[in-house]
Amino acid sequence: MTDPQKHESHREHHLRTPTEELPHQEKVRRQQRHITMLTIALIGVLLMLGYSAVFDLDHWAEWTVLGGIVFTAVGFMIAAQSQARS
Numbered sequence: 001m002t003d004p005q006k007h008e009s010h011r012e013h014h015l016r017t018p019t020e021e022l023p024h025q026e027k028v029r030r031q032q033r034h035i036t037m038l039t040i041a042l043i044g045v046l047l048m049l050g051y052s053a054v055f056d057l058d059h060w061a062e063w064t065v066l067g068g069i070v071f072t073a074v075g076f077m078i079a080a081q082s083q084a085r086s
Contacts, residue, residue: 035080042073 019027053066 035083039077039080042077046070046073 019030022030049066049069053063057063057066
């Protein structure tokens with residue numbers, strides 16, 4: 001077996017620094033980025049659920065369940081954003 005480190009054509013891999021090794025400000029910045037990405041993904045899922053609901057839901061119980069899902073998702077977004085700011 002050959003050692004890839006000995007080959008000149010081998011490119012150096014840049015690994016992400018583990019969070020626990022970062023200074024506090026960088027930890028906070030990374031956490032805020034992750035919270036923002038999760039919030040955007042959740043908004044996308046809610047938009048897809050809303051689109052589906054407009055065409056598929058035809059009973060009050062289905063709308064109640066959808067309302068519970070939306071209420072929980074909005075609560076998560078509010079909690080996550082307030083956690084990221086503190």
